[in-house]
Amino acid sequence: MEEGGATAKPRRATGRLCSTCNQRKAALKRPKTLEQICRECFYSVFEDEIHNVIMDNNLFKPGERVAVAASGGKDSTVLAYVMSELNRRHNYGLDLFLLSVDEGITGYRDDSLETVKRNEIEYGLPLKVVSYKDLYGWTMDEIVKTIGLKNNCTFCGVFRRQALDRGAALMKADKLVTGHNADDIAETVLLNILRGDIARLSRCTFITTGEDGPIPRCKPFKYTYEKEIVMYAYFKKLDYFSTECIYSPNAYRGFAREFIKDLERMRPRAILDIIRSGENFRTATSxxxxxxxxxxxxxxxxxxxxxxxxxxxxxxxxxxxxxxxxxxxxxxxxxxxxxxxxxxxxxxxxxxxxxxxxxxxx
Amino acid sequence: MHLTLEFGGGLELLCQSTKIHSVDVKPKPGEDKLAMRDLLVWVKSNLIKERPEMFMKGDSVRPGVLVLINDCDWELCGSLDTELEEKDNVVFISTLHGG
Structure with a gap:
């Protein structure tokens, strides 16, 4: 087992140099392009791509007040970090703040809210928390006590969507950004097809939705792979929370997710291609x-x-x-x-x- | 062979909420090298205490679990065939939990 101790480690990866800078050791393989890339080049390309998505789609206007939907999980943590970084670097002129929803789930949301509170301090973004208890008079714990573990995710999903809108309105936000990533969107396209939900199928790939409503929502990570979000969080040592909801299992969605991940392993571009299929779907006028x-x-x-x-x-x-x-x-x-x-x-x-x-x- | 294994992104919940494990793993009898493929089997039977299907699928990690060896994406160094070396640091991160 010992092969010369720790002196000269003939590392298997030393031969692999970053395909962008050709200087540093590659640290990951990009699913989108299959390039091998070092950490520093990865940070730049990851951030630049998101910046380009924001610019190409005119997601924001200078002076807008933007709520970052923050759950304390990986996507929203990276979103908060990257948004505040890009806002500074490229002078978007946005007034950013974190918006969290407290569903009232003991042992789950109370812990993840602690993460969001740490993000508030670290990224210097003010935080607003709205709770189901205040908005609806019920916590999820109380709801589950009444209705059991069936359909509870329906309550939670419907309430959360509206809670974010209400929180954003309360804070006079012009827009709400969420951390939905490319994997999430591909999964949603598939699920909408599986359920024959044509109305949602045509909407779910929009980068901005609700423009006719009071608070438009947008997804700057629409083309960002989950793998890269997690790698980014890992390399940058961003603090995020990753416990599953104690009431959660959504079997059907879990199945679609696993299918997407299987496809990604065989052909990583599948994720972007599913999104593209969704985008190009046309609904019959009838x-x-x-x-x-x-x-x-x-x-x-x-x-x-x-x-x-x-x-x-x-x-x-x-x-x-x-x-x-x-x-x-x-x-x-x-x-x-x-x-x-x-x-x-x-x-x-x-x-x-x-x-x-x-x-x-x- | 001495290794440091790290579990994150929710995978630590499968091993009694301990994130970092300092372990000694021996190659299979008759072999002098330890490959990632063997390490996964070892981890599954020695560290994973519940829901092993969250960690492995077939002979590899479950799709959606990222693996880094000495902070390098294992897809760059041979995935399952990567040969481990003394004092290597292997990180497993699930991408499947929450967002």
Whole structure:
């Protein structure tokens, strides 16, 4: 086992030099390009690509107040770091702050919020936390106590989406950025195909959504591979939280995720190609798309009389937690079911665009 | 062979929440080299206490688990065939947890 001790280590990687600078030792293989690249060149190309995505898509205007949706997980931690870095370096002129949602999940969100609080100090970005308890009167712990472990992710997903919007509005933000990465988007494209959800399929690859609503959302990591985000966080020693939600398992999504990861191993470009397929999808004009309105109760965007959050909340408060779960549609179906089968209206049904539970969704 | 193994991104939860493990691993009987392929099997049976399917799939790590050997992406040094050396530092990071 001993081969000359630690004197001259004939390292297997020494022959591999960075294909960009040709000077330093390569540290990783980029999934996007298969290039071998050193740490320093990786930092520049990673940040430059995100900067280019921001510029090419005109994601921001100078002077805008931008909320960074922060869960304490890897994507949002890297997003907060990179956004504040690019904002400084390229003079975007953005007023950035962190926005977190406290779902009220003991042993999970309370710990990850500690991470966000450390980020607040490290990156010098102010933090706003909005809680389910304050917004809805219920914590996720209380909801799970009432409804059990079935459908709880639907509540959490719907509530979180709206909580971020409300938090952003409260803080007078012009925009909200989320850490959705290329892997997440490819996965969502597949899931929307698997569920025949044409309305979401056509929207899920948009880099900016909700431009007609009060607070547009955008995804600067749309083309950024998860592998690179994690490598970046690792090399830069960024502090992030990586425990799974105690209430989580979303089996169907997990399956799609694993499929994507298998594809990536065989052909890393598959992820970008799936996104491209999603982008180029055209919906037949004969497909009926849901109409956008506002919720009668809270004024939030909704294609129904009541928005999904108000409907779920009403169910909880009336002791009918099944209300708003499943595929009832059209009339906020207390009793009536399924009229049009061809399309699921916007923002009803379980939130397919959400990431694995416990993360910030779209 | 003395190695330092590090688990992150949630994988530490599979080994009793300990991130860093200082271990001695012997090559298989009759062989004088230890390859990553063998180390994975050793880790699975000696360090992973629950849900081994989160760590391995087939004879490799589960897709979505990143591996670095001395801070270098293992895809650059031979993946499963990489031969380990004394005092190597091997890092496993899951990308599959939260975001």
């Amino acid at each position: 497909t009926k798309m849901p109409e956008q309105g506002t919720c009668e109760r809270c004024g939030y965007i909704s294609s129904q009389k009541l928005c999904k959050a108000c409907l779920l909340l009403e169910g909880l408060n009336r002791g009918l937690p099944k209300l708003g779960i499943g595929r009832a549609r059209g009339t906020n179906g207390l009793n009536k079911r399924v009229e049009q089968r061809n399309l699921r209206p916007e923002r009803t049904g379980s939130s397919i665009e959400s990431k694995q539970c416990g993360t910030l969704d779209f």
